[in-house]
Amino acid sequence: MPGGHISTKNKHVIQAEDETTDISSLVNVYPLTPERVASFKSPEPTAQANTSLDLEIAQYQYRVGPGDILNITVWDHPELTIPAGSYRSSEESGNWVNADGTIFYPYIGFVQVDGKTTREIRAEMQQRLTKYIESPQVDVNVAAFRSKKVYVTGEVENPGQQAVTNIPMTLLDAVNQAGGLETDADWRNVALTRNGVEQRISLFALMQKGDLTQNRLMQPGDIIHVPRNDAQKVFVMGEVVSPQTLKMERNGMSLTEALSTVGGINEIGAAATGIFVIRPNASKELSDKIANVYQLNMQDATSLFLGTEFELEPYDVIYVTATPLTRWNRLLAQIIPTIDGINTVTESVNRVRTW
Numbered sequence: 001m002p003g004g005h006i007s008t009k010n011k012h013v014i015q016a017e018d019e020t021t022d023i024s025s026l027v028n029v030y031p032l033t034p035e036r037v038a039s040f041k042s043p044e045p046t047a048q049a050n051t052s053l054d055l056e057i058a059q060y061q062y063r064v065g066p067g068d069i070l071n072i073t074v075w076d077h078p079e080l081t082i083p084a085g086s087y088r089s090s091e092e093s094g095n096w097v098n099a100d101g102t103i104f105y106p107y108i109g110f111v112q113v114d115g116k117t118t119r120e121i122r123a124e125m126q127q128r129l130t131k132y133i134e135s136p137q138v139d140v141n142v143a144a145f146r147s148k149k150v151y152v153t154g155e156v157e158n159p160g161q162q163a164v165t166n167i168p169m170t171l172l173d174a175v176n177q178a179g180g181l182e183t184d185a186d187w188r189n190v191a192l193t194r195n196g197v198e199q200r201i202s203l204f205a206l207m208q209k210g211d212l213t214q215n216r217l218m219q220p221g222d223i224i225h226v227p228r229n230d231a232q233k234v235f236v237m238g239e240v241v242s243p244q245t246l247k248m249e250r251n252g253m254s255l256t257e258a259l260s261t262v263g264g265i266n267e268i269g270a271a272a273t274g275i276f277v278i279r280p281n282a283s284k285e286l287s288d289k290i291a292n293v294y295q296l297n298m299q300d301a302t303s304l305f306l307g308t309e310f311e312l313e314p315y316d317v318i319y320v321t322a323t324p325l326t327r328w329n330r331l332l333a334q335i336i337p338t339i340d341g342i343n344t345v346t347e348s349v350n351r352v353r354t355w
Contacts, residue, residue, distance in 0.1 A: 041309060190227075
């Protein structure tokens with residue numbers, strides 16, 4: 001027979017233990033009704049304040065670490081203050097914090113500054129300088145922040161590291177400083193990893209709906225990863241005008257949107273009662289079912305309103321079945337050429353015999 005073919009004959013076929021299980025017994029079918037669609041719909045994020053974040057920001061203090069550069073001034077004692085000069089910045093002329101967390105300062109020697117605030121460093125240096133200077137007035141500030149970083153990776157304009165400074169940085173600040181989101185960013189599933197623990201953040205809820213509880217105060221070592229939306233896709237198959245894979249928009253996609261994107265159902269061949277959404281069961285450990293199937297009856301076109309309320313999820317399969325008459329006509333379309341061919345051969349044989 002012409003054309004390629006693969007046969008399992010004489011091949012080593014691995015038999016599954018449950019191969020005899022009827023797959024129809026492993027799915028649940030839910031006809032879509034207004035009440036059922038309403039129960040499936042996830043609650044919309046709403047605008048709300050984040051009082052805990054406000055308190056964290058109000059109490060925020062930067063703590064010095066190795067690599068930072070401190071600018072220290074003792075008023076009325078220029079011999080203790082390295083002059084910046086006309087061409088030297090505070091960063092160039094400041095006191096570098098060593099790897100062991102110390103700085104060296106005249107008269108008092110090494111000062112442990114790692115993990116301390118500028119106020120704590122100022123108080124210690126002032127107390128130690130009183131042995132040499134009467135009522136010293138000391139000012140300490142950070143000239144360069146180099147010890148602490150957060151990292152923004154994935155689908156942002158400028159991924160990379162960002163310095164933690166004395167100005168509190170939130171997750172939204174970090175994303176904005178990285179240039180904002182790329183077109184292919186999945187802003188509903190942003191990952192924040194802190195101390196090896198990952199949590200999911202919805203920038204959609206934060207930026208689109210004003211849910212400030214999604215925002216976080218950044219801590220040194222935090223990693224923000226904005227994934228691509230490659231997994232945000234659904235599959236439309238069967239009796240539709242243009243079967244294809246669709247990438248979901250940032251705001252999600254409804255069943256009606258998906259059907260309209262592929263040109264709608266095939267009005268001649270599609271069964272209006274056979275519009276199904278096949279959704280893999282993500283929590284297989286809690287159920288013996290491998291999938292849930294949702295059926296939309298579109299005999300009355302007003303039921304498309306239900307489709308606008310039914311939100312699709314990644315890797316949903318939309319399948320539109322054919323009518324029994326369409327399937328029968330397809331069967332005939334395969335059989336009739338064979339019958340015609342047999343008739344043609346028979347007539348040819350008869351002619352030969354007649355000759």
